[in-house]
Amino acid sequence: MSLTSVPLSEQIRIVFFGLRNTGKSSLMNNIFEKDLVIVSDTPGTTTDPVTRSMELGKLGPVAFTDTAGFDDAGELGSERIKKSLERINSSDISILVTRSDTPATKEEIAFIDEIRSKERPLIIASTYSDRPKNAEKTKLFRDLNLVYIDNIKKTGIEELKDKLVSLSSAVIREITPVEGLVDEKDLVILVTPIDSAAPKGRLILPQVETIRDLLDKECAILVLKERELKYFYDKLTIKPRLIITDSQVFTKVAADIPEDQALTSFSILFARKKGDLAYYIEGIKSLNSIKKGAKILVIESCSHRKQEEDIGTVKIPRLYRQIIDSTATFEFAHALPEAEKLKEYSLAINCAGCMVTRNVMINRINVLKENGVPCVNYGLFLAWANGLLPRAIERFPREYEIYRQG
Ligand code: SF4
Numbered sequence: 001m002s003l004t005s006v007p008l009s010e011q012i013r014i015v016f017f018g019l020r021n022t023g024k025s026s027l028m029n030n031i032f033e034k035d036l037v038i039v040s041d042t043p044g045t046t047t048d049p050v051t052r053s054m055e056l057g058k059l060g061p062v063a064f065t066d067t068a069g070f071d072d073a074g075e076l077g078s079e080r081i082k083k084s085l086e087r088i089n090s091s092d093i094s095i096l097v098t099r100s101d102t103p104a105t106k107e108e109i110a111f112i113d114e115i116r117s118k119e120r121p122l123i124i125a126s127t128y129s130d131r132p133k134n135a136e137k138t139k140l141f142r143d144l145n146l147v148y149i150d151n152i153k154k155t156g157i158e159e160l161k162d163k164l165v166s167l168s169s170a171v172i173r174e175i176t177p178v179e180g181l182v183d184e185k186d187l188v189i190l191v192t193p194i195d196s197a198a199p200k201g202r203l204i205l206p207q208v209e210t211i212r213d214l215l216d217k218e219c220a221i222l223v224l225k226e227r228e229l230k231y232f233y234d235k236l237t238i239k240p241r242l243i244i245t246d247s248q249v250f251t252k253v254a255a256d257i258p259e260d261q262a263l264t265s266f267s268i269l270f271a272r273k274k275g276d277l278a279y280y281i282e283g284i285k286s287l288n289s290i291k292k293g294a295k296i297l298v299i300e301s302c303s304h305r306k307q308e309e310d311i312g313t314v315k316i317p318r319l320y321r322q323i324i325d326s327t328a329t330f331e332f333a334h335a336l337p338e339a340e341k342l343k344e345y346s347l348a349i350n351c352a353g354c355m356v357t358r359n360v361m362i363n364r365i366n367v368l369k370e371n372g373v374p375c376v377n378y379g380l381f382l383a384w385a386n387g388l389l390p391r392a393i394e395r396f397p398r399e400y401e402i403y404r405q406g
Helices: 024-032 074-090 106-117 135-140 157-166 205-216 226-235 247-256 266-274 277-289 311-323 358-370 378-385 397-405
Strands: 012-018 050-056 060-066 093-099 122-127 145-148 187-191 220-224 242-245 263-265 295-299 329-333 347-350 375-377
Touching (some): 012 074, 024 060, 024 157, 050 157, 106 122, 122 157, 145 157, 187 205, 205 220, 205 266, 242 247, 242 266, 247 263, 247 266, 247 378, 263 378, 277 347, 277 375, 311 378, 347 358
Parallel strands (some): 012 060, 093 122, 122 145, 187 242, 347 375
8 A cells, every 4th residue: 555545644643843933843843854844043933733754664654743832922822822732632742852962841740740640651852952951851851752953954854763663562552443353254244325425536534444454355256236145145155254334324225134133333333443333332322311402512523525415413313313312412522622611411422533643543542531431433323323323333242231231
């Protein structure tokens, strides 16, 4: 697979943080050996994050992001800092770029504490290494992953890359869509409706990723629309190991195949890959006791083009009001609100998160857990609403058991 065909959400995220004018942009340019980022001596030249990808040894495809300085000035500056720090949640490896000749600031120390509290891999890139080193800072960073960099002479760059590769095992990797679910030479059927909601001339990202994963696992794949499923299924001489369907046609698919045929949905595969399937199942169980008139937050991770029968903003609220409570109110967002506001919600419903990393989704789920807000995702809610949930999660024993205990 070429680097450009690896979605950004699948690449290891490496993010540069630091004060203004510590050499973050020069370091990014030196890593890529070209001028990607405008470099100047004027503090605050990098206003918005810049991202660029490369192959990096054992780490595979990685995306480096340069961010605005912690100490960016003015009202716009504080917005940029907020945006930069939000990147901690989506970064797999953080690099604090700091001058070796100046004392550590409270922002830098707070940043290190934040990363340590999240137990995320961190590298300290200590720039201006040609100048006399600040003794206190050297002592402070002694036990961390420290690399000295001279951006002018371009020294320390290869050492930094080696250090990144050495952290490979500390990076939490996303599982692949069908990991642990199939074996070599299995036949898998993918049901992909082509309706007005389908993008013109292509398949959606979860479908493409699942096809690629099945090919990597030496499986055979039969891709069809829900209308053709019964016709082809009845003609098969080998039983498919698994059928994976779009959530929206789950009911039809389940009705067209034998009851003992293993079946799940793309959405459930991605709930497991990107999020916390067990917490989502707990969220489904909480629907039995959810209060009347509950306020529900639907979170979509990107602003995709909305259809008339949009799943998150139209179909799910309608189903919820039909099945659970006609007085419930729904609000929609692309990210979580502040904790005080968050506590007003009785339930959060996440999209599949195909465009964001697992780190982003897990961090979101952790904040929901901390604030006592149960959470489900689209696919699980649809499967449950259609009475198909036990069947759709049968292939995941731990989560199946959690559901059964309810
Ligand atoms: S599932 Fe979420 S991230 Fe993926 S396209 Fe829909 S809204 Fe965007």
